[in-house]
Amino acid sequence: MFFGCLGAIKKHSQKEWTMTLIRAENLSKTFKIYQQGEGVKGYLKNFFKREYEEVKAVEDLNLEINEGEIVGYIGSNGAGKSTTVKMLTGILKPSEGEIEVNGRNPYEERKKNAMDIGVVFGQKTQLWWDLPVKESFRLLKEIYEVTDEDYDKRIEEFDEVLQLSEFWDQPVRKLSLGQKMRCELAAAFLHHPKIVYLDEPTIGLDIAVKERIRDFIRKMNREKDTTVMLTTHDMDDIEDLCERVVVLDGGKKIYDGQLDSLIDRFTSRRLVMDVKNPEEFKLTIEGVESVEKENGETEVVFNREKVSAADLMSEILQDYEVIDFKIKEPDIDSVVRKIYNEGL
Ligand SMILES: Nc1ncnc2c1ncn2[C@@H]1O[C@H](COP(=O)(O)OP(=O)(O)O)[C@@H](O)[C@H]1O
Ligand SMILES: [Mg+2]
Structure with missing residues (x-):
């Protein structure tokens, strides 16, 4: 009976969303792909008159994400998800439109923006390949100006969920994919950023590691109110973590709303x-x-x-x-x- 009651409470506590942290307006990104003609002739022809094809990776995207939300950002391969994340993080310059992240233009103010955000691009490590894990984290501590006291406390806390001790002294390159992703997650959250962008953080991982990573994301969201934008191909990640999903297809947003309203489509x-x-x-x-x-x-x-x-x-x-x-x-x-x- 008691558990029955608990089940009726919503998975995530309802909150009044107040502050918009991420705002994109009419955001587009077009890539020019230059055609390389055949042989020497083609090369020379291209050299003088470069022909290109345009790929609209993101088209006229409007998006608002509020403080404390975990938003699932989904779509098929090539839909434009990573391109969006790269623009929001300030790595790529938009072709058109406006972005405001925590009151800043992420591309124009890349350095300041970097202090507010954490990023994980699945499979692409941001840690120092040859350094032991603990040295990598020491460097991050310096870069993000985390105090000794905070650092010790956070590492201990992260360790409880992500079990970093297991490989703390090993060089990053020797870690398994699952261990590496646990590190990446810890690294992205180390400076308690307001926003964390996770682009396919669970790709290729076994269920146990996926669950650990989900637990960690949920914990950080609940305790620190970290806003999370999560790109994934794993429906269980989404169901486990997100109340809201945005679906992208061919660079365009085709759905933005509660996961509940989508859910019967994929039960x-x-x-x-x-x-x-x-x-x-x-x-x-x-x-x-x-x-x-x-x-x-x-x-x-x-x-x-x-x-x-x-x-x-x-x-x-x-x-x-x-x-x-x-x-x-x-x-x-x-x-x-x-x-x-x-x-x-
Ligand atoms: N640097 C790039 N140069 C040219 N085309 C790109 C580049 N990055 C992505 N694209 C193209 O833009 C589209 C969207 O890619 P991407 O954002 O990586 O999609 P997703 O992350 O949803 O799989 C694809 O057609 C992809 O080939
Ligand atoms: Mg991608």
Whole structure:
């Protein structure tokens, strides 16, 4: 009963969002890609008259993120997510539009902006490759002017969740991907920045490390009110951390709102089976949305809010012989496709 009550409380406590920390207005980024013609002729031709193609990586984006929010920024590959993050962090200059981050233009005031933000670009390390982890952090401490006292306290706190002690004395290049990402996370939050941009921080990691990283992000958001913009391909990251999501497709924003309103679009799970006699396979179970048979595989789409995979499986096993099966999670691409096809 008591736990039932707790379940009714929203995942994240409701707050009055007051201050807008990140604001982008009519933001666009166009890349020019120069065409290299074939052979010497092409080279010379290009040399005198450079021909290029334009790629609109981000187009007319309007975005406001308030203090304390964790916003999921999702979209298929090439949608323009990283380009947005690079503009917001001041790495790239916008082609058009305005950006204001904590009252500043991040590109014009890159150094000041850097003190307010933390960044993780998945797989691209920002730590010093040959230095032991602890030396890397010492350097960051100096760069961000963190006091000795704060530094010791924070490292100890971070260690509890991210378990940095495990590899504290090792050079960064010797760390596993999971260890490296735990370091990156700690490094991004070390100076208690107001905003942290995380671009695919969980890519390629196993579930245990992903969970550790999510715990850490949640803790920092709750305790320090850190604003987080999170780009990820992992729907579980989003469901775990974000109340609000922004969906980007082809450089344009196609959704901006509560995750709850999107959620039923991707609560469908797919159970893919190899059944002994697929032609006889039929199902009438509450929660099953469709049954499709293709290439010898039987695919059952079900709503996991109405029926659990375990219940579904045991029902099926009563009547059919299942040789093999797997459950497919919905992916970002299918969510984007659905929004695109069905509209909102
Ligand atoms: N430096 C660059 N030069 C040229 N094109 C780029 C550059 N960076 C990104 N792009 C292009 O811009 C588009 C958006 O890329 P990106 O922002 O990396 O997408 P995402 O992070 O959503 O996968 C893609 O078509 C990509 O090829
Ligand atoms: Mg990217």
